[in-house]
Amino acid sequence: MSEKLEQQSWAGFAQGDADVWREFIERQIPRLYGLFMGRWPNRSLAEELLQKTVFDAVRGRGSYDPAKGCPEDWVLGIARNNIRLEIRRRASRPSINGEISRYFEAMDTKLLPDEVLERQEMTVIVRSALSRLKSKEKAVLEAKYIEELSANDIARQMNTTEKAVYILLYRAKISLRRELGRLASLNKK
């Protein structure tokens, strides 16, 4: 019975059945995310690679052949291929040298390289900087950048107005920027 159900699912998979795909993607997300995080401990990069893998799978579903294996293995192959591409991309980039403070100074205009984000001391610096902020500032930053909530949701969560959230966020960003710069220069010394 379950085998028959699985075969029906596979047929729906190749035909692009929305319910089958929803279930499939929901099941694969934690697995693939874990795979990417295991390779590079960088949440933003893991999300980027996860998104690329899911879209590659959706767009390339016509190339899936049930005779060669189950969809899970097929999507894992796509994920591994994306890891290989990322490795190649990194190899072609100039190596990251110098102090973290140099990158923090330019963070208004340049995206911090993944290699800098993945340095061991980076998580410690960010945690320390956050811990030095006022509790409201820390909360608003976490809500916006980690939980990715909208201003409206943050306002509701914090029992305040949207305008107050904007002001608080503005101040919190200035404080965090200042603390990051200070801690990075201390790290340099």
Place this chain on the structure above:
Amino acid sequence: MKQNNDNLSSDDSVTQLDKNFSRLLKLTGESNKPGRIFTESLINGALNELKQPEVEKAEAKNVTNRSGWLEKAMGWAAMIAVACGAGLVVVISVFLKMNLLLEIIVVLTMVFNWLSYLGGRI
């Protein structure tokens, strides 16, 4: 491709600083699973992509055909323009009694340009 559902960032354009803050703060978050909003947005995006492949493929095919036709027409137009240009140079140089060497250089330059254009197409 990455969806941003955040009202805060839709009001202003998302700056590099915002992106960097997001990347930095995510280092401190829970790392064993992606964010709920990201997950929902990814699933919805993928399902939307699933719904419209045929329409997109047809559109992409039309664009390819149109661009191929346009390229050919432009190629012929460029070739005719180069040939006319070369003819014009010869005629003008005869009228102005231009130095023969200079005339040869001008014509050769045009021919070279033509060949490099064809080389680029191949």
